[in-house]
Structures are given as C-alpha cells and as structure tokens.
Amino acid sequence: MDLKHIDDGTVLKIFTYPSQVLKRVATPVENFDEELKELARNMLKTMYEAPGIGLAAPQVGISKRIFVMDIDFNRKEKTGIDAKIEYELVDRNPKILINPVIKKKKGQFKYEEGCLSLPGIYEEVARAQKITVEYQDLGGDKHELQAEDLLAVCIQHESDHLDGVVFIERLSMLKKNLFHKKLIKRKKLYEQA
DSSP, rough: HHHHHHTOOOOOOOOOOOOGGGGSOOOOOOOSSSSHHHHHHHHHHHHHHTTTTTEEEGGGOBBSSSEEEOOOOEEEEEOGGGGEEEEEEEEEEEEEEEEEEEEEEEEEEEEEEETTTTTOOOEEEEEEEEEEEEEEEEOEEEEEEEEEHHHHHHHHHHHHHHHTTOGGSOOOHHHHHHHHHHHHHHHHHHHHO
16 A cells, blocks of 8 residues: 555544443455445554554444555654644554464463553553464455564454454453443543543
8 A cells, every 4th residue: 555545544432441442343345346445545554643553443433454654654754833832743654464363372472462442441451472364455355464572462462353353352350341331431431521
C-alpha cells in the first residue's frame, strides 16, 4: 500500500473493553476488494493517530480476520502554527496481515504490553519469542513471515484480538479480575459523565 494513501484514510472509532465485538471470534476475509483496501487504509490511519503499533479489525467494530501493524514508525515533533505542537510520522513500515495463522512458536519471554482497547493499562505478558505466521496480503496472495521479539509479540497480540481475546485475559486470575473491575468502574463513570 502506498504510504500517501494512508494519510487519506479516515480515523475510525476504537472500541474499548468490555465491548462485545472484542469478545467475538472474527470471520475469515473472503473478498479481497476495494472495500478491504479502504478498511486497511482506515485502520492504519487510526493506528498511527492513536498512536499504537498494531490494530485489529474487531477493535474498530469489524469482526474480520485482518490486522495492521508498524513497530518501526516514530513521531517526530515539528513546528506548529500558533505554538501548537504537531508531529510528523517517520520511518513508517506498515504491515497488513489477513487471515493470519501462527504455525510455529519457539521460546518464551515477557514483554510489557498495552492495548488501544484498554487505554492506560500496561502489564507484562508471557509470549513466544519466535514465531512463524502464514497470512494473506490485500491481493489474497499467501505469505510466510518469521518474527521474533517485539514483532512476534505484536503479531501474537493482534492475532488474539481476532480470536476474541484481549491481553489481560493472558494474566493471572488475580490480575485479570483486578483490571476487569477497574475497567468496568471506569466505563460506568464515563457513561455517567
């Protein structure tokens, strides 16, 4: 996908936990058409604006097996109008994985994860350190990617979203219950405001 077209995308609403769409197993993508390309462009625009390093379709309310990611980009501060701070995105390296299937996992390590659907929550999660994932691109062509460390974590995190799993569900029962109660309370306070 041409980077200039990403900037033409639309920022989508990000659904937060415990929205029901985040709990559903997403359906496979079958149509590799212009609508899919527009979804990918909008998801990338949304991810960069948030900012985050990954975003799965269920997080924007669409229960399809597609996610976007970019672990390489940076936000560079630039001079803004009227002393307003503005940022320019540099070193972008977007990836779009459709119908991903993790075929191999090797090793284990812990990495502090966050999630755009769980704002303000960060916790160490145990993940495979190296993985092999098969996926399709926007044209429907199949590819295989070997990933390790942060790239592997991001793929596993986003793949979980496609299976209706948010990262706090990978924590101990005690921590999971603690975060669940905190998030439900936060949601109730937000709805009352």
